[in-house]
Amino acid sequence: MELSEHPLIRELCSLALPAGDYVVTGSGPLLAHGLRNVERDLDVVARGDAWKAALRLGDPVLPLSGYGCLVSLFGGRIEVFDRWLPGSPGPDAMIEAAEWVQAIPFSPLGDVLACKERLGRPKDREDARLIRRHLGLPEK
Numbered sequence: 001m002e003l004s005e006h007p008l009i010r011e012l013c014s015l016a017l018p019a020g021d022y023v024v025t026g027s028g029p030l031l032a033h034g035l036r037n038v039e040r041d042l043d044v045v046a047r048g049d050a051w052k053a054a055l056r057l058g059d060p061v062l063p064l065s066g067y068g069c070l071v072s073l074f075g076g077r078i079e080v081f082d083r084w085l086p087g088s089p090g091p092d093a094m095i096e097a098a099e100w101v102q103a104i105p106f107s108p109l110g111d112v113l114a115c116k117e118r119l120g121r122p123k124d125r126e127d128a129r130l131i132r133r134h135l136g137l138p139e140k
Contacts, residue, residue: 003032003102008042011074012104015057021050023098025084025107025115027127032101033109035130044080047091054080087118109135 003009009031012024026043030036046054060069060082068083083091089111098105113131116124117140132139 003104006031006038008038008077009104011078012042012044015053015073015078017044017046017050017053018048019103019105021048021095022046022080023095023105023107025094025112027112029099029106029109029112030127030130032099032104032106033134035134036127041077041079043084044078045084045091045094046080046082047095051080051082085115085119088115113137 004013008028023045024032024042025045027036027038028042028044031038044050054071054073058071058073058080060071063070063079063081065085067086068081070082071080072078073080084094088094089097094107094111095105097108097111099108100106109131113128113135116128116131129139131137
């Protein structure tokens with residue numbers, strides 16, 4: 001599937017965020033690698049001009065994690081954060097580590113796996129299982 005055909009990716013691309021200043025994280029990388037569909041929302045970590053662009057489009061609020069700021073766009077379908085979850089690398093490190101899939105920066109699956117296993121929620125455990133299988137890693 002062309003990522004550009006996915007409704008959430010179309011909305012993300014319509015923002016025209018500077019590519020060197022954001023990364024799609026959360027479950028988005030699973031979509032990029034064809035591991036599962038993502039229907040609810042895309043999580044984006046932004047810095048610099050991409051974060052400034054998000055601030056022009058919406059008001060920052062405290063995310064559920066209580067960590068950093070979140071700008072919710074398109075009725076919550078695109079969530080732009082100024083940093084990711086506690087225990088995660090900072091935005092600069094996340095953005096610099098991005099893997100490019102069809103001209104969109106995504107967090108590497110290994111990084112997503114570490115975060116999902118740290119969170120341990122039922123949906124994260126399932127995502128971790130899909131990533132481990134895709135990467136040829138043993139089940140935990």
